[in-house]
Amino acid sequence: MNRRTFGKTALSTLALMAVSSRLAFAADWQSILAEAKGQTVYWHAWGGDTKINDFIAFIGAEAKARHGVTLEHVKLASTADAVARVLAERDAGQTTGGAVDLIWINGENFAAMKAQGLLHGPFAPALPNWPLVDTMGKPATVTDFTLPTEGYESPWAMAQFVFEYDSAKLAAPPRTLHELAAWILANPGRFSYPQPPDYLGLTFLKQVLYGVLPDPALLQAPVDPASYDAATAPLWAFLDAIHPALWREAKAFPENEPALGQLLADGEIQISFAFNPGRASAEIAAGNLPDTVRTFVLEGGTIGNASFVAIPFNAAHQAGAQVIANLILDPAIQAAAQDPATLGFQTVLNLAALSPTDRARFDALDLGVATLSPADLGPVLLEPHASWMVKVGEDWVKRYGVTK
Numbered sequence: 001m002n003r004r005t006f007g008k009t010a011l012s013t014l015a016l017m018a019v020s021s022r023l024a025f026a027a028d029w030q031s032i033l034a035e036a037k038g039q040t041v042y043w044h045a046w047g048g049d050t051k052i053n054d055f056i057a058f059i060g061a062e063a064k065a066r067h068g069v070t071l072e073h074v075k076l077a078s079t080a081d082a083v084a085r086v087l088a089e090r091d092a093g094q095t096t097g098g099a100v101d102l103i104w105i106n107g108e109n110f111a112a113m114k115a116q117g118l119l120h121g122p123f124a125p126a127l128p129n130w131p132l133v134d135t136m137g138k139p140a141t142v143t144d145f146t147l148p149t150e151g152y153e154s155p156w157a158m159a160q161f162v163f164e165y166d167s168a169k170l171a172a173p174p175r176t177l178h179e180l181a182a183w184i185l186a187n188p189g190r191f192s193y194p195q196p197p198d199y200l201g202l203t204f205l206k207q208v209l210y211g212v213l214p215d216p217a218l219l220q221a222p223v224d225p226a227s228y229d230a231a232t233a234p235l236w237a238f239l240d241a242i243h244p245a246l247w248r249e250a251k252a253f254p255e256n257e258p259a260l261g262q263l264l265a266d267g268e269i270q271i272s273f274a275f276n277p278g279r280a281s282a283e284i285a286a287g288n289l290p291d292t293v294r295t296f297v298l299e300g301g302t303i304g305n306a307s308f309v310a311i312p313f314n315a316a317h318q319a320g321a322q323v324i325a326n327l328i329l330d331p332a333i334q335a336a337a338q339d340p341a342t343l344g345f346q347t348v349l350n351l352a353a354l355s356p357t358d359r360a361r362f363d364a365l366d367l368g369v370a371t372l373s374p375a376d377l378g379p380v381l382l383e384p385h386a387s388w389m390v391k392v393g394e395d396w397v398k399r400y401g402v403t404k
Contacts, residue, residue: 278344
């Protein structure tokens with residue numbers, strides 16, 4: 001056999017292997033679809049926002065119509081409740097038939113479940129819609145609070161921390177952390193943040209940490225007990241300074257993001273914030289905020305991350321859970337999530353990888369009057385290592401603990 005013939009034969013063999021691999025993959029997915037049909041998937045997810053609850057119900061309707069899968073939203077006050085349920089089942093020796101099929105998860109909860117072997121997978125790279133995920137341009141889709149996801153969770157939404165204000169009442173919002181502190185002190189009672197350990201309250205503390213630490217790179221490594229007190233001293237100095245000037249003199253704090261947003265809507269505070277650049281536009285569209293509300297970010301960037309779904313190791317309906325995880329990555333579903341009238345979440349997909357029809361879904365979206373452009377959103381600051389916020393959250397409660 002000469003070199004030319006050998007080369008052609010080798011290329012033909014590689015081509016056949018690729019085709020065979022694709023066929024095997026398609027057959028595997030068809031097997032998963034067949035197993036999933038008729039299953040009821042219990043998705044444990046935060047239930048504190050009506051729009052998110054409605055979106056999950058929309059996904060359920062699509063899952064039923066497309067795949068014969070029933071989706072039940074188990075509404076959580078805290079993701080930690082679902083983690084504790086899976087851990088208790090593991091400790092009781094229940095390795096199959098678990099009550100939790102799918103979890104909306106990220107951060108320290110993912111880190112804890114991954115470290116303890118409580119997750120099924122890796123499953124994400126095998127999802128048919130996975131090639132559409134922008135893993136290169138949006139590294140947060142494969143890195144969760146500095147930890148590589150390694151296929152044990154699948155992203156479904158991107159988020160970035162933004163501030164909200166009513167431009168009819170505040171002409172020029174502060175643009176640096178120092179300016180924000182000065183504004184809070186000059187306008188007592190007009191600012192607050194959700195009480196930690198609420199995730200949005202902790203996110204505000206992360207944003208402050210980035211602004212006051214001499215070397216924010218420290219946040220990308222696990223907490224060092226030897227240097228923790230010195231590293232966080234500027235955080236507590238900042239919080240101590242603004243504490244007396246907070247809403248209700250810091251004798252009470254809003255419970256979560258919707259409660260904080262309601263204070264802005266009611267005019268009780270003048271600056272709010274959210275972990276969703278499209279939230280203000282969505283609330284304006286729903287008639288919940290005046291159309292003069294706008295968003296802004298601090299100079300130097302704001303915290304950003306992705307929301308994920310994960311499947312517990314002992315989930316009773318793993319096939320159905322994988323179908324739901326794949327469905328959420330469908331371009332039509334992702335475009336619906338990015339629509340401010342629905343959620344206003346940023347997509348995890350690579351728009352350049354979409355078909356012209358699917359790309360047109362995103363191009364047609366009116367992101368809303370209050371939504372900043374990608375350029376105006378500025379840099380995304382990486383989430384700190386999960387250990388930071390566990391420790392900071394505990395210390396906040398010790399220092400300022402307020403009974404709700």
